Amino acid sequence: MRQAEYEALSLRMRHGYEYGETKGVGFFRAASLEGMSGLIHGFTARKGGVSAPPFDTLNLAFGKTEPMDAPKNVQRNFEIFCAAAGVPYHSLCIINFEHSANVVAVSGVDCGRGIVRGPLAPCDGLVTNDPAVTLITSHADCGAFFLYDPMHRAVGAGHAGWKGMLGRIGRNLVEAMRREYGSNPADLIASNGPCICRNCYEVDEALAAQFEAEFGVPCSIAGRPGKRQLDLEIPAAVQLLEAGVRPENITLMHACTFEMPELLFSHRRVRGKTGDMAGFIKLT
Numbered sequence: 317m318r319q320a321e322y323e324a325l326s327l328r329m330r331h332g333y334e335y336g337e338t339k340g341v342g343f344f345r346a347a348s349l350e351g352m353s354g355l356i357h358g359f360t361a362r363k364g365g366v367s368a369p370p371f372d373t374l375n376l377a378f379g380k381t382e383p384m385d386a387p388k389n390v391q392r393n394f395e396i397f398c399a400a401a402g403v404p405y406h407s408l409c410i411i412n413f414e415h416s417a418n419v420v421a422v423s424g425v426d427c428g429r430g431i432v433r434g435p436l437a438p439c440d441g442l443v444t445n446d447p448a449v450t451l452i453t454s455h456a457d458c459g460a461f462f463l464y465d466p467m468h469r470a471v472g473a474g475h476a477g478w479k480g481m482l483g484r485i486g487r488n489l490v491e492a493m494r495r496e497y498g499s500n501p502a503d504l505i506a507s508n509g510p511c512i513c514r515n516c517y518e519v520d521e522a523l524a525a526q527f528e529a530e531f532g533v534p535c536s537i538a539g540r541p542g543k544r545q546l547d548l549e550i551p552a553a554v555q556l557l558e559a560g561v562r563p564e565n566i567t568l569m570h571a572c573t574f575e576m577p578e579l580l581f582s583h584r585r586v587r588g589k590t591g592d593m594a595g596f597i598k599l600t
Contacts, residue, residue, distance in 0.1 A: 317554050319533045328563035329553065333510075333571050335579075340364040341374060341400035342579060346507035346567040349464055349597075355471070356402060357462055357597040359455070359509040359569075361579040364400070365393040367591060375581075375591025377454050383589055394431060403450045403598055406432070410452040413475045414438040417483030419492040424448035441474035441485050443492045447599040456583040457517075457573050459548045460509030460595040461486050461556075463493060470497040471597045478523065481551050482530055490559040501560030506567070509595050510580055513572035514547035517584070527551055 334345045342361030349357050365374030371385040376397060378390050398405045409422050410430030419441035422429075427449055429436045436442075441461070442451045451473040453460055459481065461474035472489040474480070486506075493499035514537065524536040524544035531554045536544035549568045556566055573580040573593075581590045 317532045317558060322533045322550070322554060322557075325557055325563040326553065330564075330567040331570060333569040335361075337363070339396075339400040341397060343401070344510055344569060344571055346462065346569065348505050348565065348567050349462060349507055352464060352466060352505060354466075354469070354600050355464055355597070356600055357464075358401060359460060359595045360397060360593045362581050362591065362593065363579065365389070365396055367393060370586060370589045371591035376594040377592030385591060391431070397594065401596060403596065407448060407450040407598065408452050409436070409442065409449050411440060411442055411454065411473075411475055412436045412438050413440045413454060415477045415479040416440050417480050417485040417488050419443060419472075419474070419485065419488045421492060421496045422446075422449055422451070440476070440480050441472065441489045441492070443470065443472040443489060443496055445470040445497050445599070450596055450598040453595040454592040455509065455511070455573070455595060456581040456590055456592045457512040459511040459552055461489055461552070462507045462509065462595065462597050463489055464505045464597070465493055465497065465499040465503055466505065467503045468497045468499050469599060470499055471599055473595055473597050475595075476548070476552065478519070478546070478548070481548060482526060484555045486552055486555040487559040490556065490561065502562055504561050505565050506556050506561050508549060508552050508568055510569055510571035510573050510576075510593070511548050512574045512582065512584060513570070514545045516572060516574035517546045517548065518543050519546045520544070531555070
């Protein structure tokens with residue numbers, strides 16, 4: 317995609333987010349998805365849970381490496397989240413992320429995976445057309461994708477670090493929904509979630525060059541010598557557009573995890589000693 321084309325299409329996208337609290341739990345939401353009937357979605361803030369520092373307080377990740385939060389705290393946090401979001405605890409299906417672009421289709425038989433049952437196969441994206449399932453993704457700087465097909469009643473959710481973004485997990489989610497449920501990309505309503513912003517995301521020049529080669533538009537600005545400041549929202553939008561999602565149906569939230577310590581966890585801000593937020597989406 318050429319830069320001029322992207323800039324013109326960006327003007328037709330939606331920008332920003334809605335934030336509200338229910339039962340002491342904060343949620344970031346896209347207005348385009350919030351206005352759709354038959355759907356629950358959101359991205360949690362860090363408020364309202366029971367975890368102690370550095371996981372304070374609504375940590376929604378059991379962790380894979382030290383330091384790790386106490387499992388009983390994470391389980392309680394999920395119970396608190398479910399009560400506030402209005403989703404059943406037993407409906408949760410949590411990605412087993414590996415910083416890839418793999419997408420898995422799930423159904424009611426997968427409810428409880430990653431929380432009260434064993435994990436899914438490694439994946440960073442989930443799709444379903446089963447209202448029994450709540451798709452859950454984990455984040456602490458990495459990007460999120462939310463997708464909804466109101467015509468075929470299907471949803472998708474993704475976790476996108478720089479590896480998954482380069483692997484075009486957003487496109488892979490669109491393709492999985494088309495393959496599994498017959499979704500037309502032009503019908504999809506899409507949003508990202510809070511993620512680390514360009515001003516706070518320093519990367520090597522070589523990585524920034526990979527992004528510009530892959531997506532065809534500038535995805536970074538100059539930083540310190542030998543460094544660039546990478547914008548994850550640009551490649552997120554480009555891959556959705558190139559997959560056939562209409563610009564009018566794409567929302568970019570522009571909420572930076574690094575810059576909002578009172579509301580959002582950030583792996584980079586505290587060098588890994590932190591909790592995770594959850595992205596979630598469910599048919600009703």
